[in-house]
Amino acid sequence: VRTVVAIVNQKGGVGKSTTAINLAAYLAGKGEKVLVVDMDPQANATSGLGVYEAPGGCMYDVLLEGKPLQEVAVTTGVDGLDVAPSSINLVGAEVELVSALAREYKLKRALEKLPGELYDRVLLDCPPSLDLLTLNALTAANEVLIPIQCEYYALEGLTQLMRSIRMVREELNPDLMVGGVLLTMFDPRTNLAHQVAREVRSFFGDRVFHTQVPRNVRLSEAPSYGLPVVLYAPKSSGAEAYAAVAEEVLNRG
Amino acid sequence: VRTVVAIVNQKGGVGKSTTAINLAAYLAGKGEKVLVVDMDPQANATSGLGVYEAPGGCMYDVLLEGKPLQEVAVTTGVDGLDVAPSSINLVGAEVELVSALAREYKLKRALEKLPGELYDRVLLDCPPSLDLLTLNALTAANEVLIPIQCEYYALEGLTQLMRSIRMVREELNPDLMVGGVLLTMFDPRTNLAHQVAREVRSFFGDRVFHTQVPRNVRLSEAPSYGLPVVLYAPKSSGAEAYAAVAEEVLNRG
Numbered sequence: 274v275r276t277v278v279a280i281v282n283q284k285g286g287v288g289k290s291t292t293a294i295n296l297a298a299y300l301a302g303k304g305e306k307v308l309v310v311d312m313d314p315q316a317n318a319t320s321g322l323g324v325y326e327a328p329g330g331c332m333y334d335v336l337l338e339g340k341p342l343q344e345v346a347v348t349t350g351v352d353g354l355d356v357a358p359s360s361i362n363l364v365g366a367e368v369e370l371v372s373a374l375a376r377e378y379k380l381k382r383a384l385e386k387l388p389g390e391l392y393d394r395v396l397l398d399c400p401p402s403l404d405l406l407t408l409n410a411l412t413a414a415n416e417v418l419i420p421i422q423c424e425y426y427a428l429e430g431l432t433q434l435m436r437s438i439r440m441v442r443e444e445l446n447p448d449l450m451v452g453g454v455l456l457t458m459f460d461p462r463t464n465l466a467h468q469v470a471r472e473v474r475s476f477f478g479d480r481v482f483h484t485q486v487p488r489n490v491r492l493s494e495a496p497s498y499g500l501p502v503v504l505y506a507p508k509s510s511g512a513e514a515y516a517a518v519a520e521e522v523l524n525r526g
Numbered sequence: 527v528r529t530v531v532a533i534v535n536q537k538g539g540v541g542k543s544t545t546a547i548n549l550a551a552y553l554a555g556k557g558e559k560v561l562v563v564d565m566d567p568q569a570n571a572t573s574g575l576g577v578y579e580a581p582g583g584c585m586y587d588v589l590l591e592g593k594p595l596q597e598v599a600v601t602t603g604v605d606g607l608d609v610a611p612s613s614i615n616l617v618g619a620e621v622e623l624v625s626a627l628a629r630e631y632k633l634k635r636a637l638e639k640l641p642g643e644l645y646d647r648v649l650l651d652c653p654p655s656l657d658l659l660t661l662n663a664l665t666a667a668n669e670v671l672i673p674i675q676c677e678y679y680a681l682e683g684l685t686q687l688m689r690s691i692r693m694v695r696e697e698l699n700p701d702l703m704v705g706g707v708l709l710t711m712f713d714p715r716t717n718l719a720h721q722v723a724r725e726v727r728s729f730f731g732d733r734v735f736h737t738q739v740p741r742n743v744r745l746s747e748a749p750s751y752g753l754p755v756v757l758y759a760p761k762s763s764g765a766e767a768y769a770a771v772a773e774e775v776l777n778r779g
């Protein structure tokens with residue numbers, strides 16, 4: 274695998290799953306072989322990609338029983354895009370992982386065992402916390418993609434997030450870097466959105482994607498059909514934004 | 527204390543903190559003595575009420591070192607409303623609590639020691655997960671208030687949430703009941719919002735508040751001034767909705 278990207282923000286509802294699903298779908302559309310790993314017990318990335326069964330097992334089996342990732346990965350409605358599903362039993366994983374040996378490295382080990390040519394890029398969708406599931410993702414990733422909702426509380430959480438990333442880099446994963454910051458749910462009619470966008474750009478500089486994802490109801494409707502927005506409403510402003518983000522990701526190399 | 531209400535939903539960004547802050551402020555305005563306990567390491571309920579210092583300590587000290595709640599509680603800009611602040615070190619509480627004795631009862635014990643006449647109602651703002659901090663809140667509460675965003679993913683999380691509430695009732699807190707369900711960020715222009723509202727009302731019946739909180743930018747601007755919406759924009763649709771929710775809460779007794 275060339276690149277492993279952890280999509281992380283402990284603030285809830287900022288667009289992590291929406292970004293994982295739709296960025297992955299557009300990258301696959303550009304010819305990359307992509308795997309989305311759903312590390313969230315809510316399993317939104319799993320159902321948002323139309324996967325309602327986990328015949329080969331799920332991420333609980335990978336993290337706690339060492340099942341190979343490629344055995345749980347399933348195909349989706351998008352060519353070149355697979356998902357390693359989550360399920361409700363991942364809720365228990367946190368408590369069980371606490372006392373496990375090398376508890377932060379479970380996902381990293383699983384990704385290392387994945388045959389090299391299967392995927393070009395792996396996107397890790399994380400739960401809204403800095404728990405052991407998210408720590409596993411930060412330890413396994415080469416880069417972090419941070420979705421930031423254009424709201425006040427989203428700014429407040431950044432200090433905690435950057436502190437956690439620094440701690441992971443020092444203790445668990447020296448290569449970890451912030452690959453990109455994506456402004457989401459941008460509503461140009463509100464001053465707040467412009468203000469937050471300005472502050473984020475001054476904090477992160479050119480790590481912030483040029484593309485801002487607008488608030489667009491098509492993005493919130495798509496998961497109810499189990500489809501990424503490229504298949505549900507490809508001409509919508511939300512779809513065009515994620516297509517543009519995929520371009521920027523590919524240009525960054 | 528008469529009533530302890532846990533504001534819970536593991537789905538992120540559904541309006542838990544916004545509901546804790548604004549419902550508490552309107553209840554205090556009606557003459558109740560209210561305490562908001564911030565159980566979320568993000569500390570949004572703390573900063574949203576304009577509290578930026580914790581001179582007496584914070585919820586970490588209460589849960590892990592047995593500090594009395596009334597020593598950490600601080601006043602806010604609203605008469606009759608105090609907040610027991612959270613802080614960044616609550617992030618570590620989860621791992622430390624796992625091996626503690628009676629780990630799910632720490633908050634309940636702290637609330638039992640609170641002098642009876644200090645508060646009429648306590649609102650517990652929870653993080654977006656079903657972790658030990660949320661379990662402490664569910665164990666300490668007499669009722670749960672569930673904010674539900676009018677979006678597809680919000681429906682999916684309900685099964686997990688109801689399962690957890692049932693488990694807590696069986697194992698930890700036999701009195702726990704669902705006191706109310708609040709539809710938030712309702713945008714009447716989208717079919718999705720109406721569809722979700724219909725499904726929630728058929729699932730929960732008359733436990734759903736009549737009042738639906740509309741999407742209203744004043745609600746997301748208010749926390750950047752450290753003010754509940756009653757002090758920031760009392761005539762806004764968001765403010766009027768939370769005033770109406772407070773009425774419904776009082777009428778339910």
Ligand SMILES: Nc1ncnc2c1ncn2[C@@H]1O[C@H](COP(=O)(O)OP(=O)(O)OP(=O)(O)O)[C@@H](O)[C@H]1O
Pocket residue numbers: 284285286287288289290291292313315317399400401457458459486487488489490492493494496511536537538539654677678679680
């Ligand atoms: N740009 C957008 N415009 C409109 N709605 C959006 C947009 N992005 C996401 N949404 C909707 O907002 C809600 C939150 O997004 P999402 O679930 O992707 O966030 P998350 O960060 O993954 O949440 P959690 O913290 O619970 O994992 C969802 O209902 C989603 O459909």
Ligand SMILES: Nc1ncnc2c1ncn2[C@@H]1O[C@H](COP(=O)(O)OP(=O)(O)OP(=O)(O)O)[C@@H](O)[C@H]1O
Pocket residue numbers: 283284285286401424425426427537538539540541542543544545566570652653654710711712739740741742743745746747749764
């Ligand atoms: N009715 C509303 N209209 C518009 N914005 C809202 C509304 N309710 C909440 N918000 C905003 O939406 C975001 C999410 O709300 P909030 O932080 O209260 O949710 P939460 O469930 O507490 O999130 P978390 O899961 O991270 O704790 C915040 O930026 C808040 O200001």
Ligand SMILES: [Mg+2]
Pocket residue numbers: 289290291313317398399400
């Ligand atoms: Mg998500």
Ligand SMILES: [Mg+2]
Pocket residue numbers: 542543544566570652653
């Ligand atoms: Mg909150």
